[in-house]
Amino acid sequence: MSDNKYTIGVDYGTESGRAVLVDVSTGEEVATAVHPYGDSVIDEHLPGSDEPLPPDFALQNPQDYIAVLQETVPALLREGGVDPEDVIGIGTDFTACTMLPIDQAGTPLCAKPEWRHNPYAWVKIWKHHAAQPEANRLNQIARERGETWLPRYGGKISSEWLIPKIWETLNEAPQVYEAAHRYIEAADWIVLQLTGQEKRNSCTAGYKAIWNKREGYPDDDFFAALDPRLRHVVDDKLSRHIYPLGDRAGSLTPEMAELTGLKPGIAVPVGNVDAHVAVPASTVTEPGRLVAIMGTSTCIMVLGEEERTVEGMCGVVEDGIIPGLFGFEAGQSCVGDHFAWFVETCVPPAYHEQAHSRGLNVHQLLEEEAAQQEPGEHGLLALDWWNGNRSILVDVDLTGLLLGATLATGPEDIYRALIEATAYGARVIIEGFEKSGVAVNEIVACGGLPGRNKLLMQIYADVTGREIKVAGTAQSGAFGSAMFAAVAAGNEAGGYDTIFEAAQKMATLQDVVYRPIPAHEAVYDQLYAEYVKLHDHFGRGANDVMKRLKALKQQVLAES
């Protein structure tokens, strides 16, 4: 046992779990470990089955979440050379809404032999998009009923969220709905596994399950209006007991201590969401500084003193990110995914060969080539909707568009245009916040992309006209969870009493600052105006060709 105390944060991402061991007093990241999920994202067929899943499915195996703990925590202790006696807490964060049906004991239905062959018994992860019909219907009914909570979610509940996903199961596999003792966010399920306590957190409840600190859930009549069988969904399948972020959910069970090599009884905070823990991890605990968590998708977080209605926002939740403040969330559903798709699908062999011979990856080569261009030089404009639009249109049926191609267009041109498109998308969101009175003076970027692509960061600064700073930690999710673990442990155990304190002591920024270049800003203002014109034309009903093509596609696939 030493003077230094440590906490562990575990960030459950889309493809893997990532854990970090942090020195509580300095914020130093002593060790990190990653474990890819054995079954990854299940979107073609269930493990051991040949039967194709329906379109837009994205599932996971909850056993993979346990394996992350089993693999990463011992590795952290080994690598960090840290005595388990000095680890005072373990915190977790998750993608959301990532949800699953469980039985009375908390066992996932998909882990039970009688249900394992039913896709609806598995974890539906955030990017499971099959509940769009239910989301559309829910939004229509909520509008017709004038539900007062609707504006809090930008006027639209996403198909990615809890109620549409539950309703989809009720419609498509009512026997699974019946068999589910409850539905739970994976964020809360993993805490249930660690502590034996079901303590649902205010973040996922607020952002994904239409829960509000003052008003609770929508009333039963609303759910009955969706479907009479849903009238008592909250009491039957969820819970009205919701706990604020930073609360201690409980203590590590002996079984989990055994599995991880940690001491039983150490602090475990309530669950949290990857993007939301990233905010204090990026030093932000006050209004005016926007946090962009940039990875496969981008989550955008801003804090405010007052509740405001922002078009197409994912949600505003009191205490949803930082206690005492309103947390505004928006997002872009396709950022890193976009570039990865492009590199995998659209880059010819010569580029791969050149990258290889120069010891670069293809992203680096394309970035280098694209960085030689002036804004506007490639003549292209894209709508970044390869995976739909999360904010501010909240429509998964929108699709990607590339305009301006000629026979002289090269891969680096398209790559740069895709980066720019995501920057325009971010600016649409920022302007939406500002129009509603939520200030955005500065951007702090975190997540996987900022460290990897300087061109991207400069383009974001040029397009948004704002300085961009970068979080000190490269794993803001896991780091933020380690911070919340320190808060759950509390001052007496060597942690902190508030997340403000933890942020001040543990979180840092990098030295680099990306500043807007005025000449670039001027060109990007023109291009942004063109983007907005296309955005509104294809996204606001003037020409719904994207939706019609998608509907035709589904019809053709259904008939063939």
Place this chain on the structure above:
Amino acid sequence: MSDNKYTIGVDYGTESGRAVLVDVSTGEEVATAVHPYGDSVIDEHLPGSDEPLPPDFALQNPQDYIAVLQETVPALLREGGVDPEDVIGIGTDFTACTMLPIDQAGTPLCAKPEWRHNPYAWVKIWKHHAAQPEANRLNQIARERGETWLPRYGGKISSEWLIPKIWETLNEAPQVYEAAHRYIEAADWIVLQLTGQEKRNSCTAGYKAIWNKREGYPDDDFFAALDPRLRHVVDDKLSRHIYPLGDRAGSLTPEMAELTGLKPGIAVPVGNVDAHVAVPASTVTEPGRLVAIMGTSTCIMVLGEEERTVEGMCGVVEDGIIPGLFGFEAGQSCVGDHFAWFVETCVPPAYHEQAHSRGLNVHQLLEEEAAQQEPGEHGLLALDWWNGNRSILVDVDLTGLLLGATLATGPEDIYRALIEATAYGARVIIEGFEKSGVAVNEIVACGGLPGRNKLLMQIYADVTGREIKVAGTAQSGAFGSAMFAAVAAGNEAGGYDTIFEAAQKMATLQDVVYRPIPAHEAVYDQLYAEYVKLHDHFGRGANDVMKRLKALKQQVLAES
């Protein structure tokens, strides 16, 4: 000397010259030969120079045209085992408008040391697109003056044609304009080389130089309205002596007989255009049967009994294709080029490797993959404007668009969408003809693409709702020129007196017929309606974003 008589046709394409030796009585192709131009398309810098050419330049070296004769004709005779005594004529066809300035002796200015360093002294080929400002101005002035010839060209003179190209030189390099004794189509220049006779043909004069059989050229006042220095352009730089197709231009000179190994004095017909000679080569000498010459771009030809005004048509010329009929021409500026760009620029290594390991080329692999899809299945829609739009919008500043992409979109999806886009573009043209009373009952395809891509042909049948037949000859240009050589030689020399006779005896169709599949037609009708909506939105002024992006690009490049 045998009983069989032969003619040679030489087709001057974009990248190479292609020659065929044909048995006049049977139409049998006895031998073929190809010679790629040494300097190919000159679009980056002049040979031997590092200085970049201006944007949108596309030049050629006329010496390459002579090399084609020197290389291919002796090869034909060798390969075919034919005695030069039995060859009764040699005919040529060319891309158009492909034009050059020459001195009094007919020597290209670019062949003269004092001019070889000036890009404006070289051959501007059809896809030289730098004269767009001049074309825009010309069209505006012609509209303002109510020029009666304008509707004959679909209401717009293309930047690809003769007068804008000459005017561009006058504006950008007046010293070259001054030094040019005359401007001449390459189609007529090669005939001048073969015969020593300058006999300008009615096809290029009619389609590319605003000449009309009954009315001649626009009057001098029109040219003066463009620029006072152009008032006498016709008399000073062109010629009012125009000869109908099939006429004998003259006889092969001793010098050219020496160069080619042919007999001096054999028949040489007036020049012609690749797409136009392809019509009789495809068996078409009557109204109602559309000929589509499908290669890097597509030329579309229909014959009619009467002059009609068709929107955005390239031109209607009396005797312009077949004597006694009105020849209507339209075109698509990017077809094979489109697919080639895609394969070179956007197909990842795995596809190249798979194709290689299976002994296919990448086009064949993509065709095979794309052929497994039902219409509508990929969810994509493209506007085929990677190289502008020739018909019916006549606008080189339009650019390509791809809409509907998702993270699941693969190369074969985009490949199929690009094929479909060109088919929709063809349907827009066909519907334009029919709306104006020019019947299109059947399509005969020729050129390089039909033999290579069955999927493409079926998609064209499904999209246009018409049967598609395929010309027997794989080289309709060279073959058609050999037919016209037989007509120039005449019956007494063993040829034919009319092109109708030559078509009946020499031209054939393949056995294959592509018939529209009703279920596909129904889906494509829906998709075509979407295409037309986008086509009109971006092509007819509702949102000129493509032009603004192109202007911005040029501005940025000019400033950098």
